[in-house]
Amino acid sequence: MKHTPFFATLVLLFSLATGFAYAEQPVININSADAVTLANLDGIGASKAEAIIAYREANGPFQAPQDLSNVKGIGARTVEKNADRLTVK
Template sequence: MTQWTRGIVAAMLLGLLLGLSSMAALAQEVAPINVNTADAELLTELPGVGPSRAEAIIEYREANGPFESADDLVNVSGIGASTVEGLQDQVEF
């Protein structure tokens, strides 16, 4: 491999690493979503929550009052323990 090729490969790897590190920083800066006040559109930003689950969350909280913890979400139709586990750090009450 020529020195020129090594330089290009090194520059590409450096760019990739810098891009990945800035993506990780962005992921850490995302504020948790309040499931007691969020609308359906905002709720769909949560992993594992699509439009139908978002509506189910809203219907459940309107019928039963506010959620007190992430564990309460298992009471919503279509949301299981594994989904709740993935939401722990991304929701607030």
């Protein structure tokens, strides 16, 4: 009994499922993003997202993504984890 179509289907489904896990995350402009969008960053919850917005309003736009570590409660490690997703354009 040949199982080739069955196994081919399983391989295809597995490939599709794992491909979505590696989908590229969207880039987030930390100078214009709202709290919901900022909360999608790794290590950033609702309260830190609000702190980012408050810092931005008090101090003006961020000059570089690394400036995000100036916000109380956000360290260099959090910025590093999100480096590929941050922009200030």
